[in-house]
Amino acid sequence: MELLEQILEYVIAGAYWYLVIASVAVVLLENKNPVRTVAWVLLLLFLPYFGLLLYVVFGRSFKRQSRLTRKMRMQMVNDIELALQHRNEGQNNPLLEQHSTLTRLLSRTAHAPVFANNNVDIYTDGKKLLDDMLADIEHAKHHIHAEYYIIESDETGEAFKNALIKKAKEGIEVRLIYDDLGSWHLKRSTINEMRKAGIKLRTFFKIRFPYFTTKLNYRNHRKIVVVDGHIGYLGGFNVADRYTKGLDWGIWRDTHIRIEGNGVIGLQSIFQTDWLYMSKKFFSGNKYFPVSSKESNTCLQIVGSGPDRDWETIMQGYLHAIMHAKKNVYIQTPYFLPNESIANAIEMAALRGVDVRLMIPFRSDERIAFEASLSYMKNILKSGVKVLQYHKGFIHSKTMVIDDELSIVGTANMDLRSFEQNFEVSAFIYDRQKAEELTKIFLRDARSCKKLTLRKWEQRPLYKKIIQSLARLLSPAL
Numbered sequence: 001m002e003l004l005e006q007i008l009e010y011v012i013a014g015a016y017w018y019l020v021i022a023s024v025a026v027v028l029l030e031n032k033n034p035v036r037t038v039a040w041v042l043l044l045l046f047l048p049y050f051g052l053l054l055y056v057v058f059g060r061s062f063k064r065q066s067r068l069t070r071k072m073r074m075q076m077v078n079d080i081e082l083a084l085q086h087r088n089e090g091q092n093n094p095l096l097e098q099h100s101t102l103t104r105l106l107s108r109t110a111h112a113p114v115f116a117n118n119n120v121d122i123y124t125d126g127k128k129l130l131d132d133m134l135a136d137i138e139h140a141k142h143h144i145h146a147e148y149y150i151i152e153s154d155e156t157g158e159a160f161k162n163a164l165i166k167k168a169k170e171g172i173e174v175r176l177i178y179d180d181l182g183s184w185h186l187k188r189s190t191i192n193e194m195r196k197a198g199i200k201l202r203t204f205f206k207i208r209f210p211y212f213t214t215k216l217n218y219r220n221h222r223k224i225v226v227v228d229g230h231i232g233y234l235g236g237f238n239v240a241d242r243y244t245k246g247l248d249w250g251i252w253r254d255t256h257i258r259i260e261g262n263g264v265i266g267l268q269s270i271f272q273t274d275w276l277y278m279s280k281k282f283f284s285g286n287k288y289f290p291v292s293s294k295e296s297n298t299c300l301q302i303v304g305s306g307p308d309r310d311w312e313t314i315m316q317g318y319l320h321a322i323m324h325a326k327k328n329v330y331i332q333t334p335y336f337l338p339n340e341s342i343a344n345a346i347e348m349a350a351l352r353g354v355d356v357r358l359m360i361p362f363r364s365d366e367r368i369a370f371e372a373s374l375s376y377m378k379n380i381l382k383s384g385v386k387v388l389q390y391h392k393g394f395i396h397s398k399t400m401v402i403d404d405e406l407s408i409v410g411t412a413n414m415d416l417r418s419f420e421q422n423f424e425v426s427a428f429i430y431d432r433q434k435a436e437e438l439t440k441i442f443l444r445d446a447r448s449c450k451k452l453t454l455r456k457w458e459q460r461p462l463y464k465k466i467i468q469s470l471a472r473l474l475s476p477a478l
Helices: 002-029 034-046 050-059 070-085 094-098 100-110 126-138 155-169 188-196 241-245 263-279 313-323 340-351 367-374 377-382 416-421 432-446 454-458 462-474
Strands: 118-123 143-148 173-179 200-204 224-227 231-235 251-253 256-261 299-305 328-332 355-361 386-390 393-395 399-402 406-410 424-430 449-452
Touching (some): 094 100, 100 299, 118 126, 118 432, 126 155, 126 224, 126 231, 143 155, 143 263, 155 173, 173 263, 188 200, 200 263, 231 263, 231 406, 231 424, 241 251, 256 263, 256 424, 263 299, 263 424, 299 313, 313 340, 313 399, 313 406, 313 416, 313 424, 328 340, 328 432, 340 355, 340 377, 355 432, 367 462, 377 454, 386 393, 399 432
Parallel strands (some): 143 173, 173 200, 251 393, 328 355, 355 386
Antiparallel strands (some): 118 256, 143 224, 224 231, 231 256, 386 449, 399 406, 406 424
């Protein structure tokens, strides 16, 4: 019996170390960021069992696992190409020539064409956004498509649910995708009520054992609404009371946009991809991809990124924009955990005399991410970046303005998770008026900020330094 127990112990130990060595080999062969690779290797070697469990759940790469078959992709081509044949490419917009290398980059890496003939409205108030969005939903004639990271069963969620149910009962096509992790507080009764009313529902990457272990770490962080193919919404606001009513300790400051025009084709295309992958069902036709009759020189690209793509396109777009800035770069982000390329680009822009301002929260809803963000401040501040901490509440806005002519608004934070692991969407807007509008919003928000100085940062208590360093150590892996 004793010999049998020893053999069993050797077998278990051998199996464990085989899995560890195999996992380390996989991590090394993935050729990820070296810091991230080292973090995982150390966890696997020095945290027995727990490190392996963390890697199985959080570390396995989704890269190169294309979500769509070749046949699925071919099905989508006809609708998009037909719409693109009739769009105005905005030849009269001089900014397209000035940013031609950026537009080509996004077109090649994200298949994101330039769309002209757009009206873009900017929202910073969640209640106003919800009211206008519900009004557009009320006037829908054919279809409503929506996908969100967070939908909750509170007052805001109820208003959204009731609006969709009303239209579904009128015979309007309603499709809704929600992320299973982000919408953890969405009640089963609410889901059943929407499904019973005729709303076509899909859950993004359900958290169900054992399948959750391969996809738990890859979430759909997009916030998209498309109404009749003519009106589209995207940005930072989710569907929950804190986005419309704020928090106990302050307002919820976010940014969202409403697009009316050809740019909605780009949003519809991203929703179509997600719907096709989650449902294996395809919607097609001119009624979903109508060409706008509007005449406007506001041009934009709708850029999607995610772990299923070959390129980290939104990150690359950020990097290109910052590296080519000549006058100013104004950034708002709730979580600042940049990779080395982005951090270097920001520092180099400031060092060469560009007015770089970075607005981050003074208080956050995510403690680890907040503390990790502060660990990046030393070189950022030394390079001359003006770091502003928002004190009026929580700033959740994900925006960037470059040289008062290029604006970026979307769902992607300036962090490793948004760059590598989440499914995100951002609008790159080529329009001086919109850039000026976002600049005014930034400067207005700056009045509710306190400037973080290098001297103040270096004088923080020792325990804060330790917490921030530990949080940063965890950030590449998680």
